[in-house]
Amino acid sequence: MYEHLVTKKYLIPHEEVSLLNPKPVDVYKIIKPDQLPFISYPYEWSFSMLKDAALLTLEIQKLALKAGMWLKDASAYNVQFTPDAQPIFIDTLSFEVYDKVSAWVGYGQFCRHFLAPLALMSLTDVSMNQLLTIHLDGVPLPLATKLLPFTSRFNLGLYFHLHLHANMQAKSVEKEGITAKKVNAQTHSKASLLKITNHLISTIQSLHWRPVDTTWDAYYDKWVGEAYLTLKKNVIREYLRQIPPGKLLDLGANDGTFSFLAAEAGHQVGAFDIDPACVEKNYLTIKHGKQHAVFPLLVNLVNSAPGIGWRNTERTSLLQRIEGYTTGMALAIVHHICIANNIPLASLASFLADMFPHLIIEFVPKSDEKVKILLEHRDDLFEEYTVGGFEATFCRHFHLVAKTALAPTERILYLFKRLHA
Numbered sequence: 286m287y288e289h290l291v292t293k294k295y296l297i298p299h300e301e302v303s304l305l306n307p308k309p310v311d312v313y314k315i316i317k318p319d320q321l322p323f324i325s326y327p328y329e330w331s332f333s334m335l336k337d338a339a340l341l342t343l344e345i346q347k348l349a350l351k352a353g354m355w356l357k358d359a360s361a362y363n364v365q366f367t368p369d370a371q372p373i374f375i376d377t378l379s380f381e382v383y384d385k386v387s388a389w390v391g392y393g394q395f396c397r398h399f400l401a402p403l404a405l406m407s408l409t410d411v412s413m414n415q416l417l418t419i420h421l422d423g424v425p426l427p428l429a430t431k432l433l434p435f436t437s438r439f440n441l442g443l444y445f446h447l448h449l450h451a452n453m454q455a456k457s458v459e460k461e462g463i464t465a466k467k468v469n470a471q472t473h474s475k476a477s478l479l480k481i482t483n484h485l486i487s488t489i490q491s492l493h494w495r496p497v498d499t500t501w502d503a504y505y506d507k508w509v510g511e512a513y514l515t516l517k518k519n520v521i522r523e524y525l526r527q528i529p530p531g532k533l534l535d536l537g538a539n540d541g542t543f544s545f546l547a548a549e550a551g552h553q554v555g556a557f558d559i560d561p562a563c564v565e566k567n568y569l570t571i572k573h574g575k576q577h578a579v580f581p582l583l584v585n586l587v588n589s590a591p592g593i594g595w596r597n598t599e600r601t602s603l604l605q606r607i608e609g610y611t612t613g614m615a616l617a618i619v620h621h622i623c624i625a626n627n628i629p630l631a632s633l634a635s636f637l638a639d640m641f642p643h644l645i646i647e648f649v650p651k652s653d654e655k656v657k658i659l660l661e662h663r664d665d666l667f668e669e670y671t672v673g674g675f676e677a678t679f680c681r682h683f684h685l686v687a688k689t690a691l692a693p694t695e696r697i698l699y700l701f702k703r704l705h706a
Contacts, residue, residue, distance in 0.1 A: 397423025
């Protein structure tokens with residue numbers, strides 16, 4: 286089964302390594318999985334990313350059952366994404382021999398980790414996967430059913446796997462053991478487990494989220510002119526030619542236009558954005574084979590994912606996970622960080638210098654309509670937010686390699702190389 290799953294790119298490949306010496310009595314083999322360049326978590330995924338991870342888990346459960354095995358758990362953290370944004374199962378030790386006298390322990394975990402957040406994202410609000418940052422073992426079903434609309438009960442799968450499941454959990458608290466016995470009685474045979482797995486698949490497939498147009502996902506179509514966009518593409522292509530190919534982070538990817546340019550230039554790209562619609566559309570573009578070497582992720586740069594779990598180390602912070610990227614691209618986001626979120630230019634420059642040896646960054650001045658909107662209903666306390674202030678601040682950390690005005694706007698594009706890189 287291992288070879289079959291690896292061939293289908295469902296399971297991370299591994300190699301066997303030498304046993305410890307002397308051989309521990311309780312060790313059979315030691316395996317070393319292939320290393321992925323980036324680890325992400327379900328609260329950073331778009332709707333379709335979480336949905337595809339759920340469907341992959343269920344498909345693997347079906348294949349395992351047919352081979353006389355099953356998954357002993359069904360955690361969303363057992364799935365990661367490749368640099369081409371393809372879901373892949375990473376927990377080889379989750380497989381164990383099927384036991385007909387036991388219930389599938391992973392069923393409840395699957396409902397908490399996948400079905401509940403997907404239902405909430407689809408029917409309540411797409412940001413509901415953020416509940417996974419405070420509930421380490423998935424969204425509690427009683428909470429999920431309270432947050433779902435009443436009409437969710439008309440979806441037979443959601444009624445059975447969430448609403449009825451939550452009610453049975455509540456009854457089991459009152460009368461311990463009743464629920465477990467009922468579930469066990471229904472899940473002994475492979476046939477019944479396959480039936481439940483297929484029903485979960487159809488339930489997951491019934492959930493949809495269609496991104497509505499937002500300011501960011503259609504940014505270049507609605508808010509900037511064709512001349513600006515064409516010039517910006519040409520300049521960024523030229524800047525990218527001056528940077529050795531490596532790992533690049535696009536910190537405000539929008540519709541992915543410049544992330545895809547970076548990938549074409551040979552970079553392995555992380556396309557971050559705060560807008561779920563942008564991340565969803567970029568993921569679907571990559572999934573359908575129109576782009577490669579781009580990994581989209583839902584990231585609020587001024588409030589990125591912290592370390593969580595025991596001692597804040599079970600799930601590491603985003604800033605820990607993005608170490609090792611060689612190039613940063615910060616296009617049309619400086620005003621959002623510094624003005625909308627009150628981050629001093631000096632702090633932003635220091636942060637970017639700590640992260641990236643190479644930096645492509647766009648400065649949007651106060652004369653720009655977008656900045657005027659941000660300042661419309663507040664005092665302008667940002668005296669240092671000028672072209673001169675920006676350049677002086679960033680040149681404390683970087684060498685200025687190139688600078689290009691993006692006519693007909695007053696925006697300026699910069700290429701920096703970190704001092705002492």
